[in-house]
Amino acid sequence: MDSRRDPESLLPLPDAELEILLALVGGEAHGYAMMQAVEQRSGGRTRLGPGTLYAALKRLLAGRLIEESEERRDAERDHARRRYYRLSDFGSRVLEAELDRLTALVRHGRRRLRLSPLGGRS
Amino acid sequence: MRPAVPAALRLSARAYAWLLRAYPASFRAEFGGEMALVFSDCCRAAWRCGGPRGVWRLLGRTVLDMLASAPPLWAERLEEAMRGNRVGRGMGLWLADHGLAGAGLALLVLGATAWPLALPLGWTALGLAFFAWVAEADGIALPRPGRAVIRTCGCWETPLAFAVRHGDVVLLFTRDEEPDRGAWSDTYTVRQRPDGADVDPKWELPLVSPSEWSLRGRTPVTTLCFEHHERVSYVTRGSLERSLACFAV
Numbered sequence: 001m002d003s004r005r006d007p008e009s010l011l012p013l014p015d016a017e018l019e020i021l022l023a024l025v026g027g028e029a030h031g032y033a034m035m036q037a038v039e040q041r042s043g044g045r046t047r048l049g050p051g052t053l054y055a056a057l058k059r060l061l062a063g064r065l066i067e068e069s070e071e072r073r074d075a076e077r078d079h080a081r082r083r084y085y086r087l088s089d090f091g092s093r094v095l096e097a098e099l100d101r102l103t104a105l106v107r108h109g110r111r112r113l114r115l116s117p118l119g120g121r122s
Numbered sequence: 123m124r125p126a127v128p129a130a131l132r133l134s135a136r137a138y139a140w141l142l143r144a145y146p147a148s149f150r151a152e153f154g155g156e157m158a159l160v161f162s163d164c165c166r167a168a169w170r171c172g173g174p175r176g177v178w179r180l181l182g183r184t185v186l187d188m189l190a191s192a193p194p195l196w197a198e199r200l201e202e203a204m205r206g207n208r209v210g211r212g213m214g215l216w217l218a219d220h221g222l223a224g225a226g227l228a229l230l231v232l233g234a235t236a237w238p239l240a241l242p243l244g245w246t247a248l249g250l251a252f253f254a255w256v257a258e259a260d261g262i263a264l265p266r267p268g269r270a271v272i273r274t275c276g277c278w279e280t281p282l283a284f285a286v287r288h289g290d291v292v293l294l295f296t297r298d299e300e301p302d303r304g305a306w307s308d309t310y311t312v313r314q315r316p317d318g319a320d321v322d323p324k325w326e327l328p329l330v331s332p333s334e335w336s337l338r339g340r341t342p343v344t345t346l347c348f349e350h351h352e353r354v355s356y357v358t359r360g361s362l363e364r365s366l367a368c369f370a371v
Contacts, residue, residue, distance in 0.1 A: 001137040032159075032160045051157070051188050052187055083156060
């Protein structure tokens with residue numbers, strides 16, 4: 001059913017959802033690991049609070065962009081309440097479409113500002 | 123100092139458990155336990171890095187996060203209730219569109235007329251206004267429930283052409299040029315996109331003249347309410363439903 005859904009229909013993705021999808025590219029993760037990944041990637045400039053994180057996870061689960069993983073990486077050490085999430089195939093397609101959109105936007109902006117593609121003025 | 127560590131963490135965990143009541147019950151039931159766990163992890167990290175000051179800063183950030191994330195979830199809850207006919211459809215649509223602002227205004231009027239209650243009511247009204255403002259802020263919770271994303275090439279006050287998804291169908295709204303008046307028409311012509319029609323993938327607007335598309339009706343421009351944010355344009359779902367109801371799409 002998801003193969004027929006158009007990833008473009010969900011664009012543009014809100015920032016929190018984009019960050020979560022990017023954090024899940026490396027594999028499944030639980031909420032706290034996602035928060036850390038986002039903070040690390042942005043050099044501390046973006047911090048997702050628990051409310052923003054789980055509200056976004058709820059929407060991503062409802063849209064089937066991510067799915068809950070049944071397995072626990074470390075079942076003995078992990079708290080029973082801790083759930084792991086992973087990117088779905090449809091979520092990967094949506095992420096790819098969003099990155100294409102952003103790339104086109106950046107390319108357009110740089111061209112308008114007469115900047116070289118790699119940074120600095122041409 | 124050591125015994126203070128667990129006490130501070132325990133207290134902040136308790137405070138967060140109390141703060142979680144700001145979220146709808148169904149959301150709390152699904153994610154509340156996990157959120158409390160994540161907050162405890164954050165608390166421990168904040169304590170390691172900044173001691174009590176770090177935990178205070180984290181609490182402040184968490185309250186702001188709660189103020190930003192709870193209102194859209196409540197609006198979603200309202201919309202679910204509306205779909206289940208627990209709230210009258212017309213009333214529900216109106217509430218989804220104007221509920222928070224209306225409640226804030228009502229409290230201001232009540233506060234002004236009943237002076238002993240003015241201060242608490244004033245603060246509550248201010249809180250509601252902040253909730254409404256935050257829910258509108260770009261990037262936090264878009265698309266917001268009660269708003270339908272429209273795809274349009276430019277951010278016009280009233281777009282000349284835009285496409286909007288309504289259930290399974292994509293509808294194209296266009297204003298026609300009226301050379302006699304030297305202006306654009308005051309009504310939108312609404313057409314339904316046929317399956318397999320060639321459209322611009324980004325804006326969902328037709329690549330060739332859409333005259334072949336099936337005509338669904340016309341609606342005055344003034345019946346639709348638009349909102350424009352930096353990256354996205356919206357039409358309020360209430361106004362869209364009302365205008366579509368006129369020609370039963």
